[in-house]
Amino acid sequence: MKTGIGATQDLAAGAATPQWVGTYAPIKNRGAVLEGLQSRLDKLATDKKGYFQAKAQCWVDAGQQALREHDQWGFVEEAIGQAATITIGLERGTALSAANPELRTVSTVRPDLWNIVNVIKADPAIANCPEAQQPLACAEVELIRAGHYAWTRNFQAAEKVLPGVQSTLQKSAQTALQCAQRKPAAPAVPQKITLRADSMFRFDRGDEAGMLPGGKTQLDTLVTGLQRTSNIEKLNISGYTDRLGSDAYNQKLSLQRAQTVQDYLRKHGVSLPMLAQGRGKANPVVQCEQKNRDELVQCMAPNRRVEIELVRGAALNTVVVE
The missing domain is CATH 3.30.1330.60 (OmpA-like domain)
Structure with a gap:
């Protein structure tokens, strides 16, 4: 939020808009909601290493971490919203987008790391390499979490997150390269x-x-x-x-x-x-x-x-x- 004489309190300034309030204000008992999402994720039959289930799990983890830190800025609610959207899509078998939406409580940090994210996503090998998808998805969520710390002016906390993001992206890129070097096997047909x-x-x-x-x-x-x-x-x-x-x-x-x-x-x-x-x-x-x-x-x-x-x-x- 902007402060000082003449500061505006609009979307650009980080204010909670009516649309944001309408979406996230109904979320009560945030801890119980996160536990419920975790239970639903645990029951999914999809590959836990796959991009979307890994991303939903990392959003739940990010929400729980923010809750432990007594975050009252709205990031817990936004993490719940992202995790819920992906979880519902996985449960229903509907198409999901790998794009990351703009969140009110998040600033963009380290564009260079986001460029690496986009390069890995564009690699054809990633589509058939769930081992590389999991670290990629979690690196995205962690980079967003660092952006939230920056949005709250907690730059020290943001800096602490970034080395882990870099390491995770490196793991994803290396694993995708290993997958690309494998000879694809014909899919097995069960009885x-x-x-x-x-x-x-x-x-x-x-x-x-x-x-x-x-x-x-x-x-x-x-x-x-x-x-x-x-x-x-x-x-x-x-x-x-x-x-x-x-x-x-x-x-x-x-x-x-x-x-x-x-x-x-x-x-x-x-x-x-x-x-x-x-x-x-x-x-x-x-x-x-x-x-x-x-x-x-x-x-x-x-x-x-x-x-x-x-x-x-x-x-x-x-x-x-x-």
Whole structure:
């Protein structure tokens, strides 16, 4: 914030605008919110070394650090906002942006380090190198945290953060180089793939227009694997729901989702014989008895799924990929 005679208190000066207040003021009990986000991150089936999950984790860590320092400037709330946005995107399988938004309580520091960040992000090797993505994501968050210290005029604290940022960026760049030097291996094709419906389709949808980007990505990966495999005889595709709703509704939805997956694979070049079936609420993976409906729905998420069996001759093994 600007101080002194004639100082303005606007966005450029660091004042909390009505939009900022509307976004972050509803956040109460910041510690509990951060703990809740941590719990949700721990439950994610995505790669913890991947860019977005690592970034969400580092935002939670940054928020907790600021909370321990009794930060009342609004940075804790902004860290919660960033972590929540990424976590929700990962849970829903929606597309996420790797760009860093401008935050009210953060000044830009060390443009040279931000240039290094951009160079690493532009490296084609980084996309297939989660070991390099994790340090990159955390270096970005730490550089933003240093910018917050600078914004509060705590330049000594900002300087203490920067050596760690430099070291982490160096690790990311070196790891990306090592990944680039590896010979890419053909993706392994498992014998059975279990796709969570919550990450495949929007709520109550089973058509292709209702598919989520994350679900399409999983099917695209399967298509690539099948194109490099010659001993698959056919695919059995089975849709499942949880036990909520009528049997007729669950049967219809599970069949629609299985058929949509079959149609998607067919459109993308899979010519193998395929059988799509709706199983409704049959064969639940988990048993849940929660009284609270939201908790019950969350618990039964593994039951809402589409299973794709890859039949290889007379033998059929099972591998679950979520």
